[in-house]
Amino acid sequence: MRLIDGLLSRLGMAHYGVVALLLFFGLFVAIVIWTMTRSRAEIGEQADLWKDDEDREQ
Numbered sequence: 001m002r003l004i005d006g007l008l009s010r011l012g013m014a015h016y017g018v019v020a021l022l023l024f025f026g027l028f029v030a031i032v033i034w035t036m037t038r039s040r041a042e043i044g045e046q047a048d049l050w051k052d053d054e055d056r057e058q
Contacts, residue, residue: 008014 008016
C-alpha cells in the first residue's frame with residue numbers, strides 16, 4: 001500500500017481516492033433518498049411494467 005500511496009503523491013494524485021469515495025457515497029445516498037421518497041402508486045406501476053412487455057409480445 002505504501003508503494004501506491006507514494007506513487008500517487010509523486011504524481012500529484014493523492015486526493016483522487018478521497019474525491020472518488022466522496023462522489024460514490026454522495027451518489028449512493030442520493031439514490032437511497034430518491035428510492036425512499038417514491039409513492040406506493042409509482043412503485044406499483046413500475047412493478048407491473050414486465051407484465052406490459054409480455055402483453056405486447058403475444
